[in-house]
Amino acid sequence: MGRIMLRDMERGQSGTIASIKVAGELGRRIREMGLVPGTSIKIQGRAPLYDPVALRVMGGTLTLRNNEADYIEVEVEDRQDKDE
Amino acid sequence: MTKSFKIALAGNPNAGKTTLFNRLTGARQHVGNYPGVTVEKKEGIYNSPSGARINIVDLPGTYSLTAYSVEEVVARDFLIHDKPRVVVDITDASNLERHLYLTCQFLEMGVPVVIAVNMIDVARDRGITIEVKKLAEMLNVPVVPISARSGEGVDELMRVVEDVARADLAWNPVYIAYGEDIDGAILEMEERIAASSFLTELYSSRWLALKYLENDEQIVEKGRSFAAEHNLAEVAEYLEGKVEAVGKHLFATMETYPEAIVADHRYGYIKSILRQGVITHTYDEDRLYTSDRIDRVVTSRVFGPVIMLAVLLGLYHFTFTYSELPAGWLQSLFEMMSGFLDRTMADGHLKSLLISGIIDGVGGVMGFVPIIMFMFFGIAILEDSGYLARVAFMMDRIFRIFGLHGSSVMAYILSGGIAGGCAVPGVMATRTLRSPRERMATLLTAPFMNCGAKLPVLALMIGTFFSNNRAQVMFMLTLLAWAVALIVAKFLRITVLKGEPTPFVMELPPYRLPTFRGLMIHTWEKTWQYIRKAGTVILGASILIWATMTFPGLPDAQKAAFENQRHEVLANYTDMTTKPIVEAGKDTYAPELTAKLAKIDAAQAEQALLHSLAGRLGSALESISRLAGFDWRTNIALVGGFAAKEIIISTMGTAYSLGVVDPVEGDSLSKTLAADPGWNKLKAFSLILFIMFYSPCFVTVVCIIKEAGSWKWGGFSMVFNTVFAMLVATVVYQLGRVMGLGG
Numbered sequence: 001m002g003r004i005m006l007r008d009m010e011r012g013q014s015g016t017i018a019s020i021k022v023a024g025e026l027g028r029r030i031r032e033m034g035l036v037p038g039t040s041i042k043i044q045g046r047a048p049l050y051d052p053v054a055l056r057v058m059g060g061t062l063t064l065r066n067n068e069a070d071y072i073e074v075e076v077e078d079r080q081d082k083d084e
Numbered sequence: 085m086t087k088s089f090k091i092a093l094a095g096n097p098n099a100g101k102t103t104l105f106n107r108l109t110g111a112r113q114h115v116g117n118y119p120g121v122t123v124e125k126k127e128g129i130y131n132s133p134s135g136a137r138i139n140i141v142d143l144p145g146t147y148s149l150t151a152y153s154v155e156e157v158v159a160r161d162f163l164i165h166d167k168p169r170v171v172v173d174i175t176d177a178s179n180l181e182r183h184l185y186l187t188c189q190f191l192e193m194g195v196p197v198v199i200a201v202n203m204i205d206v207a208r209d210r211g212i213t214i215e216v217k218k219l220a221e222m223l224n225v226p227v228v229p230i231s232a233r234s235g236e237g238v239d240e241l242m243r244v245v246e247d248v249a250r251a252d253l254a255w256n257p258v259y260i261a262y263g264e265d266i267d268g269a270i271l272e273m274e275e276r277i278a279a280s281s282f283l284t285e286l287y288s289s290r291w292l293a294l295k296y297l298e299n300d301e302q303i304v305e306k307g308r309s310f311a312a313e314h315n316l317a318e319v320a321e322y323l324e325g326k327v328e329a330v331g332k333h334l335f336a337t338m339e340t341y342p343e344a345i346v347a348d349h350r351y352g353y354i355k356s357i358l359r360q361g362v363i364t365h366t367y368d369e370d371r372l373y374t375s376d377r378i379d380r381v382v383t384s385r386v387f388g389p390v391i392m393l394a395v396l397l398g399l400y401h402f403t404f405t406y407s408e409l410p411a412g413w414l415q416s417l418f419e420m421m422s423g424f425l426d427r428t429m430a431d432g433h434l435k436s437l438l439i440s441g442i443i444d445g446v447g448g449v450m451g452f453v454p455i456i457m458f459m460f461f462g463i464a465i466l467e468d469s470g471y472l473a474r475v476a477f478m479m480d481r482i483f484r485i486f487g488l489h490g491s492s493v494m495a496y497i498l499s500g501g502i503a504g505g506c507a508v509p510g511v512m513a514t515r516t517l518r519s520p521r522e523r524m525a526t527l528l529t530a531p532f533m534n535c536g537a538k539l540p541v542l543a544l545m546i547g548t549f550f551s552n553n554r555a556q557v558m559f560m561l562t563l564l565a566w567a568v569a570l571i572v573a574k575f576l577r578i579t580v581l582k583g584e585p586t587p588f589v590m591e592l593p594p595y596r597l598p599t600f601r602g603l604m605i606h607t608w609e610k611t612w613q614y615i616r617k618a619g620t621v622i623l624g625a626s627i628l629i630w631a632t633m634t635f636p637g638l639p640d641a642q643k644a645a646f647e648n649q650r651h652e653v654l655a656n657y658t659d660m661t662t663k664p665i666v667e668a669g670k671d672t673y674a675p676e677l678t679a680k681l682a683k684i685d686a687a688q689a690e691q692a693l694l695h696s697l698a699g700r701l702g703s704a705l706e707s708i709s710r711l712a713g714f715d716w717r718t719n720i721a722l723v724g725g726f727a728a729k730e731i732i733i734s735t736m737g738t739a740y741s742l743g744v745v746d747p748v749e750g751d752s753l754s755k756t757l758a759a760d761p762g763w764n765k766l767k768a769f770s771l772i773l774f775i776m777f778y779s780p781c782f783v784t785v786v787c788i789i790k791e792a793g794s795w796k797w798g799g800f801s802m803v804f805n806t807v808f809a810m811l812v813a814t815v816v817y818q819l820g821r822v823m824g825l826g827g
Binding site: 019020021023024025026027028029030031032033034035036037038039044045047048049050051052054057058059060061062063064065068 | 147148150152176178179181182185212298299339340341343344347348351352355376379380383384385388389473477478480481482484584586587588589590591592593594
């Protein structure tokens, strides 16, 4: 177990959101889309240029830019095998 | 008993709101705008089996009711000011947890709610079971499972909605616990709000306190102006001060923010309900569905961009190629009409107004209709299927550098990013962008692309002066248009459209097969809007442009002089023309005579153009335009080009007294320019640059005004683009001369 930034997660890796360190418009937007502490997420993939990133959240898929993901800290399991 | 109610449809984007709306109202709908903003307001009528007339307002899809975007402000203001009897909250059964976040906010406002759990069939297939009764009990509102697409449960939903509407319930806010710090602050703030009747006519005191704590800019602003009007400045200050104090405390103790606590607790509330056996998953929750499998390929590193390019090319091809046939019919229809008038009416201003002003004007408006229809149909497919979100996802990294959004690519391509598009559909396509600043920057720069009307003009100049490497020059100009559009977009985003990038956080909705009915309604709605709104303005502008190129007419003395010339010519030919001129099938004299007369006509047309308002403007501008190498003839043509870019060729033809020049062939003009010692490659290149970047044609300008919601932006694009084009052309021309390229 450990905390890493969402940006550093790899494809197929899952974890639980630990904290979101941003207020204002971006913070509100991130939270209202369901990214709140305690939510489990899984990295579904990245755009061809590695940014933005697509996440699996509560049965849906969300995308956010890497610099937006930088505010999100995730509690992750130790690395298992990649891709499912 | 006949009765009429007003109800609202609300829900997250992609919840299937529009599908339900279309199913309920069919063709009985009306699209308008909310006052002062460009957000669409859709209204429709549903006649219930019991005879009630239900007026349904389709609110814009939003994720929340905090004033974050115009859509949210519009949805919230509608609920508060119009007080619908019921809000039908449409949620996605497979994404219930996230969709209930908005539901929570309706409940907190207190408006009577009926929850529709949509796409219940999809959820069933995914092994998701929802205990609707339990959910209804816990939230204390009716919940109806439906499938808007198949119609399952829709009648039941409307029956429940009607019952609630007839009951005409009072607003009954639900209280959610936000923890000690926030709840304490809310109580204190509520007391103060209630004691001074601070905005309580519109909002409940608890709701108002909560919005202050959520840092809702619109509410804080309203509070300030209310305070100023009612001498309650100390209340507004107290509320803002309280929020600041709570914020500081929360940051010091827990490194968090009031709005974060509010959101966390709302989700906590939802989770606590759903966990009590409301949702059960038969399969693994993280199972990959078909949609995810498609995404594995469609957004992959290698295939993603290739597929996207193919799709965008397909959209382009579909829009511009397939619309040619109906556009051709329309064109022949209008040509027939002008032909008929031309034959039956006496020459004069009325005829000229009817043909060049009105028929060409209406023809100009209608000429775009097929393109716009095909474009919106194509985009509706991309949007409804969910692919558009993937385009934004893949292109965002590049477009973000220039302060734009991934979705900007589509507007650019339609406008002529692949040479030959049209800025009118391009500007209208920016509607799919939900980030206001990014959208403005896109719609202001899209007209820099080489649209289909600029192409014949560019082709003529290239063909005349750069005939050795036509293809390379054309390709270079396409790249140049992209570079300029992107760089100017960046420039606008750091000047007039300055501001933080709008958060990109968005949903990738699952792929869905669009419904034909939905596509048709969507396409017709948008096209009709264009005809109704832009059409009237465009017709007026077209008449205005005709007038500037016609009035004032030549003074009688000059007209008489041309008439004399004609008589002289005719006099010389009298005997010959009266003689039988057909000898052995050879028509020897008539062509010579016709040519001479045509020459006089052309000279008169040239003089008349020079004498007109447009001509005078062109001549007056010569002192400036000379810096870029343009003489008065070019100037007049450029003024004419504001009506439509392809007119540049025919106007230049008139200005060079060549008579009627076919815009597609333009052969005689090409020869004249090539032979004219005043022209050279450098001048031609300078003119090409100017034509690419100067003011969009007025149809585009009208669309910019409609899309941006203000005359200001239409004026801006005319002035800014023209000044910019002038600068570019001047710099290139002057540098070229210094380098001795002027020949």
